[in-house]
Amino acid sequence: MAGHWADFQYEIYLNGTTGAVPRLPTDLTRLEEVTEQRLGPGPFGYVAGSAGDGSTARANRAALDRRRIVPRMLRDVHERDLSVEVLGRRLPAPLALAPVGVLSIMHPEAEGAAARAAAARGVPYILSSASSTPMEQVAEATGDAERWFQLYWPKDPEVARSFLGRARASGYSVLVVTLDTPLLSWRPRDLDQAYLPFLHGVGTANYFTDPAFRAGLAKPVDEDPNAAVMHFVGMFADPAKTWPDLAFLREHWDGPIVLKGILHPDDARRAADAGMDGVVVSNHGGRQVAGAIAAADALPQVARAVGDRLTVLFDSGIRTGADVFKALALGARAVLLGRPYAYGLGLDGQAGVDHVIRCLLAEFDLTLALSGHSGPAGLGASDLAEEPA
Numbered sequence: 001m002a003g004h005w006a007d008f009q010y011e012i013y014l015n016g017t018t019g020a021v022p023r024l025p026t027d028l029t030r031l032e033e034v035t036e037q038r039l040g041p042g043p044f045g046y047v048a049g050s051a052g053d054g055s056t057a058r059a060n061r062a063a064l065d066r067r068r069i070v071p072r073m074l075r076d077v078h079e080r081d082l083s084v085e086v087l088g089r090r091l092p093a094p095l096a097l098a099p100v101g102v103l104s105i106m107h108p109e110a111e112g113a114a115a116r117a118a119a120a121r122g123v124p125y126i127l128s129s130a131s132s133t134p135m136e137q138v139a140e141a142t143g144d145a146e147r148w149f150q151l152y153w154p155k156d157p158e159v160a161r162s163f164l165g166r167a168r169a170s171g172y173s174v175l176v177v178t179l180d181t182p183l184l185s186w187r188p189r190d191l192d193q194a195y196l197p198f199l200h201g202v203g204t205a206n207y208f209t210d211p212a213f214r215a216g217l218a219k220p221v222d223e224d225p226n227a228a229v230m231h232f233v234g235m236f237a238d239p240a241k242t243w244p245d246l247a248f249l250r251e252h253w254d255g256p257i258v259l260k261g262i263l264h265p266d267d268a269r270r271a272a273d274a275g276m277d278g279v280v281v282s283n284h285g286g287r288q289v290a291g292a293i294a295a296a297d298a299l300p301q302v303a304r305a306v307g308d309r310l311t312v313l314f315d316s317g318i319r320t321g322a323d324v325f326k327a328l329a330l331g332a333r334a335v336l337l338g339r340p341y342a343y344g345l346g347l348d349g350q351a352g353v354d355h356v357i358r359c360l361l362a363e364f365d366l367t368l369a370l371s372g373h374s375g376p377a378g379l380g381a382s383d384l385a386e387e388p389a
C-alpha cells in the first residue's frame with residue numbers, strides 16, 4: 001500500500017497552510033453533537049438513539065474506555081501495514097461499514113454515497129436489507145468494490161430466497177445475517193416523538209422492488225402504499241426462527257455467512273456447528289436489549305470459544321482509533337463502524353463518510369505505531385490493562 005493511513009494527519013496540516021481546516025471534527029466522538037445541531041430531531045433521534053434507558057449504549061463505551069493500551073517502545077514501527085485477511089479476502093484495514101438502514105433520513109444520496117466512500121478506500125460496505133436504495137442500484141454505483149449484504153431474514157421464504165439471489169447476482173460476496181432484531185426493541189426516543197422511518201416509506205426499497213414480496217400484496221405498491229408498508233412491517237423479521245433454520249441459508253448461499261448479534265460463547269459455538277463462517281460480536285450499538293452485556297465485555301469469551309473456527313468481527317461503540325486497537329487486542333479480526341459514518345453522511349454526504357473513514361484509520365495507524373506495533377497481527381491481551389469497573 002502506498003503511504004500510511006496516518007498521512008492524512010499531514011495532509012490536514014498542509015491544507016492549513018492555505019487557511020483550510022477540516023469541515024467536520026477530527027475527534028469522531030464529537031460528530032453526534034454536531035449532527036444534533038444540524039439535523040431534524042426525528043432522524044437524529046432515530047440514529048443516535050438506543051434501547052430503553054440507553055444503558056447498553058453507555059456500557060459499550062465504558063467497556064472500551066475501561067481498557068487501556070500499554071504502549072511498547074523501540075520496536076521499529078517506521079513501515080506499517082494495516083491490512084488483514086477476512087473471510088478469504090485481503091482488506092486494506094480491519095474495518096467495514098456496518099449495515100445501517102434507512103440512510104435517506106440522513107442524506108438524499110443515502111446508501112449510494114456511503115458505499116461509494118467505502119469503495120474509494122477499499123473498505124467493505126455492508127448494505128442493509130432495510131436500505132433506502134435497492135441493492136442493484138448500490139451495486140451499480142460501486143462497480144467491483146467489496147460489497148456484503150445484510151439479511152433481515154424475512155418471514156416469507158420466497159422473499160428470503162429472492163433477496164439471496166438478487167444479492168448474489170449483483171455482486172455481494174458475504175452474507176451477514178442479523179439475529180438480534182427479530183422484533184424492534186422499546187426505543188423511548190423514537191416513541192416519544194412517534195417517529196419510525198418505515199412508516200414514512202423509508203427503508204423498504206429492497207422489498208418494494210422484489211417480485212416475491214410484491215406477489216404477496218393484494219394491490220400494487222403505488223395503488224396502496226400503506227398496505228405495502230404494513231406488509232413489510234409484518235414480514236421483515238421472524239421471531240419464530242431457531243438454529244436448525246440456518247440450514248436454509250447455508251443451502252441458498254454459497255459464499256461466506258456471518259451471524260451478526262452474537263454475545264454468548266455457546267451461541268458462537270452453535271454458529272460454528274451450523275457451518276457458518278463468522279460472527280459479529282455486537283449488541284446492535286445498544287439498540288436492542290437495554291441492560292445487555294457490553295459488546296467489548298462479550299468479545300474475549302467469544303473469541304476464546306471460536307476464534308480458531310470462525311472469523312470473529314466486532315461492533316458497538318467504536319468511535320476512535322484506540323477503540324479499533326482495543327477490539328483487535330480483545331480478539332476481533334476486524335470491526336464494523338455504525339453511527340459515526342451515518343453522522344458523516346448526514347453532515348457532508350460522501351465526503352463526510354470519507355472523512356470519517358480516514359480519521360478513524362489515521363488515528364488507528366498512529367495508535368499502533370505509538371504503541372509499538374507495525375500492524376494488526378500480534379495484538380493481544382498483553383497490550384491492554386483493565387481498570388476496575
Ligand SMILES: Cc1cc2nc3c(=O)[nH]c(=O)nc-3n(C[C@H](O)[C@H](O)[C@H](O)COP(=O)(O)O)c2cc1C
Nearest residue numbers: 047098099100101128178284285315316317338339
Ligand atoms: C440508524 C441505524 C440503523 C441500523 N440498521 C441496521 C440494519 O439495517 N441492519 C443491521 O444489521 N444493523 C443495523 N444497525 C446496527 C449497526 O449495524 C451496528 O450494529 C451498530 O450501529 C454498531 O454500533 P455503533 O453505532 O456504536 O458503531 C443500525 C444502526 C443504526 C444506528
Ligand SMILES: O=C(O)C(=O)c1ccccc1
Nearest residue numbers: 101102130181203284287
Ligand atoms: O434501527 C435499527 O437498529 C435497525 O436495525 C433497523 C431495523 C429495521 C429497519 C431499519 C433499521
